[in-house]
Amino acid sequence: xxxxxxxxxxxxxxxxxxxxxxxxxxxxxxxxxxxxxxxxxxxxxxxxxxxxxxxxxxxxxxxxxxxxxxxxxxxxxxxxxxxxxxxxxxxxxxxxxxxxxxxxxxxxxxxxxxxxxxxxxxxxxxxxxxxxxxxxxxxxxxxxxxxxxxxxxxxxxxxxxxxxxxxxxxxxxxxxxxxxxxxxxxxxxxxxxxxxxxxxxxxxxxxxxxxxxxxxxxxxxxxxxxxxxxxxxxxxxxxxxxxxxxxxxxxxxxxxxxxxxxxxxxxxxxxxxxxxxxxxxxxxxxxxxxxxxxxxxxxxxxxxxxxxxxxxxxxxxxxxxxxxxxxxxxxxxxxxxxxxxxxxxxxxxxxxxxxxxxxxxxxxxxxxxxxxxxxxxxxxxxxxxxxx
Amino acid sequence: xxxxxxxxxxxxxxxxxxxxxxxxxxxxxxxxxxxxxxxxxxxxxxxxxxxxxxxxxxxxxxxxxxxxxxxxxxxxxxxxxxxxxxxxxxxxxxxxxxxxxxxxxxxxxxxxxxxxxxxxxxxxxxxxxxxxxxxxxxxxxxxxxxxxxxxxxxxxxxxxxxxxxxxxxxxxxxxxxxxxxxxxxxxxxxxxxxxxxxxxxxxxxxxxxxxxxxxxxxxxxxxxxxxxxxxxxxxxxxxxxxxxxxxxxxxxxxxxxxxxxxxxxxxxxxxxxxx
Numbered sequence: 001x002x003x004x005x006x007x008x009x010x011x012x013x014x015x016x017x018x019x020x021x022x023x024x025x026x027x028x029x030x031x032x033x034x035x036x037x038x039x040x041x042x043x044x045x046x047x048x049x050x051x052x053x054x055x056x057x058x059x060x061x062x063x064x065x066x067x068x069x070x071x072x073x074x075x076x077x078x079x080x081x082x083x084x085x086x087x088x089x090x091x092x093x094x095x096x097x098x099x100x101x102x103x104x105x106x107x108x109x110x111x112x113x114x115x116x117x118x119x120x121x122x123x124x125x126x127x128x129x130x131x132x133x134x135x136x137x138x139x140x141x142x143x144x145x146x147x148x149x150x151x152x153x154x155x156x157x158x159x160x161x162x163x164x165x166x167x168x169x170x171x172x173x174x175x176x177x178x179x180x181x182x183x184x185x186x187x188x189x190x191x192x193x194x195x196x197x198x199x200x201x202x203x204x205x206x207x208x209x210x211x212x213x214x215x216x217x218x219x220x221x222x223x224x225x226x227x228x229x230x231x232x233x234x235x236x237x238x239x240x241x242x243x244x245x246x247x248x249x250x251x252x253x254x255x256x257x258x259x260x261x262x263x264x265x266x267x268x269x270x271x272x273x274x275x276x277x278x279x280x281x282x283x284x285x286x287x288x289x290x291x292x293x294x295x296x297x298x299x300x301x302x303x304x305x306x307x308x309x310x311x312x313x314x315x316x317x318x319x320x321x322x323x324x325x326x327x328x329x330x331x332x333x334x335x336x337x338x339x340x341x342x343x344x345x346x347x348x349x350x351x352x353x354x355x356x357x358x359x360x361x362x363x364x365x366x367x368x369x370x371x372x373x374x375x376x377x378x379x380x381x382x383x384x385x386x387x388x
Numbered sequence: 389x390x391x392x393x394x395x396x397x398x399x400x401x402x403x404x405x406x407x408x409x410x411x412x413x414x415x416x417x418x419x420x421x422x423x424x425x426x427x428x429x430x431x432x433x434x435x436x437x438x439x440x441x442x443x444x445x446x447x448x449x450x451x452x453x454x455x456x457x458x459x460x461x462x463x464x465x466x467x468x469x470x471x472x473x474x475x476x477x478x479x480x481x482x483x484x485x486x487x488x489x490x491x492x493x494x495x496x497x498x499x500x501x502x503x504x505x506x507x508x509x510x511x512x513x514x515x516x517x518x519x520x521x522x523x524x525x526x527x528x529x530x531x532x533x534x535x536x537x538x539x540x541x542x543x544x545x546x547x548x549x550x551x552x553x554x555x556x557x558x559x560x561x562x563x564x565x566x567x568x569x570x571x572x573x574x575x576x577x578x579x580x581x582x583x584x585x586x587x588x589x590x591x592x593x594x595x596x597x598x599x600x601x602x603x604x605x606x607x608x609x610x611x612x613x614x615x616x617x618x619x620x621x622x623x624x625x626x627x628x629x630x631x632x633x634x635x636x637x638x639x640x641x642x643x644x645x646x647x648x649x650x651x652x653x654x655x656x657x658x659x660x661x662x663x
Binding site: 049052053054073074075076077078079080081083084085087088089090091100101104105165169175 | 551553554556557558559560561562563564567571572575576578
């Protein structure tokens with residue numbers, strides 16, 4: 001990677017006795033779209049505010065294009081922020097909201113005085129700003145709203161004006177803090193596509209904070225999964241899903257949640273769940289306790305018993321349209337198991353008292369007692385690729 | 389219909405209250421229209437038998453420089469309000485939205501300042517004004533009131549309710565803290581500022597205590613002090629003319645209040661909810 005556009009190095013932050021961020025390292029390449037995803041309270045918004053300069057870290061540095069800006073205030077970092085609450089100025093129209101950042105940047109202190117606009121030089125600058133606002137409004141299809149105040153707009157319209165305010169000044173970076181959380185579901189999916197499109201056209205590096213893994217996986221070039229004030233993994237959405245480094249990442253990403261089965265290692269790399277040899281070639285010593293993770297789409301339910309299949313009791317079938325989820329119970333697994341399959345396949349299982357579960361083609365992930373990923377021996381990579 | 393009776397009752401109670409409150413005003417206006425002989429006659433007739441309005445009001449405007457006195461009132465009150473807002477708003481913003489060491493202690497001092505009445509500090513203020521040679525100037529009427537802890541307190545409570553995101557947005561949009569105060573906070577704290585302006589103007593227009601201490605020249609008098617000078621000048625206790633002068637100095641405030649009434653009530657409810 002060339003020089004990162006945004007480089008967060010060794011960031012730590014505590015509020016009183018609560019450590020909210022610990023040893024955060026994140027390098028964002030120029031033009032990249034990175035999603036910071038994690039449950040609420042994981043520190044992702046704080047990290048974003050540190051990048052923006054709205055919060056100062058207790059330790060570590062923020063570098064923009066290689067320059068240390070840790071001590072530079074937000075106003076001078078030239079990053080545009082979009083907030084969950086939109087944070088439009090209530091006393092200004094949409095047009096004035098969008099123009100304000102340009103006015104503050106391009107006009108000197110004296111030129112911003114009320115009557116200065118009568119001077120030709122200032123008038124020209126303001127006219128240029130007006131044209132740029134109009135162009136951005138055209139791009140976001142909010143031109144008819146420009147003379148309304150925020151109180152006269154719907155949530156979706158306010159959101160677009162907030163995006164426009166960020167877009168119009170061609171900032172060094174976009175920082176977005178859950179910008180879609182206050183929109184209804186249909187609008188959210190629609191706006192998601194638009195933000196990706198805007199990012200593609202503007203080519204500006206984007207840090208996007210969300211608690212919604214679907215948003216993160218669907219929009220970002222790379223996803224950083226945050227839990228408890230740490231970044232656990234930064235990778236492409238595909239790698240995050242298929243190749244999580246940690247049981248916490250595996251269980252946070254993916255809906256429904258990955259099935260986690262407590263297992264004990266027997267000899268020869270075999271992992272047993274309730275005495276059933278469900279996995280082979282696990283790189284852990286005999287006697288170790290491991291956790292096997294099987295994605296719902298990889299969990300197969302068979303009618304025939306076998307030594308490598310775990311007996312489960314189906315509880316209910318959840319029909320979701322294109323697919324169905326079969327919820328099962330198994331001894332020693334409190335959370336139960338979920339298998340995702342075609343509705344017809346689920347229908348065939350209806351009414352059967354016992355089924356026998358296994359991972360399709362051995363597509364499973366193993367984690368050690370501390371939650372770290374356990375490697376599998378050579379062949380497994382091939383099997384995983386095949387299963388996917 | 390079930391609500392009709394309580395409504396009539398309410399109107400009666402409010403009406404009775406209004407009569408009690410307005411009667412002195414009516415009596416003041418009535419007296420200002422009467423000749424002295426009629427003022428001291430028995431009976432409480434509101435409508436004068438002989439009209440002496442012309443003579444009374446002419447005295448009010450000629451015996452003292454009434455125009456100058458009203459102008460003094462406007463200038464002093466205007467300057468006080470302006471400086472109070474200019475000084476209090478940034479202070480309130482800092483107390484509400486900035487994090488710095490000693491903030492809570494400073495705010496405690498502001499609250500403590502609310503407890504100190506002008507009477508307690510008037511002697512040191514007088515001494516200071518005398519040392520600085522400010523006695524008998526308009527400045528001495530303005531300077532002691534330019535820092536209002538009440539304004540700081542009121543604005544701080546109001547600014548606290550402005551979402552942090554709005555301030556953060558302003559910072560990342562390139563606004564300095566000063567620009568945030570005047571461009572973002574002031575327009576959004578407008579109800580608080582106008583409510584405060586009304587409180588302040590009413591208080592300082594009617595203030596007699598400090599002008600009485602600091603001013604001894606008639607042409608520098610504020611309206612209530614002017615009234616006092618007028619009474620002193622009219623040895624014969626000419627109540628008709630005195631009431632005429634009172635009407636003249638009360639009228640601007642009543643007009644101001646009527647015009648700003650909506651804002652005032654908004655401000656009152658606002659402070660009630662948020663304060």
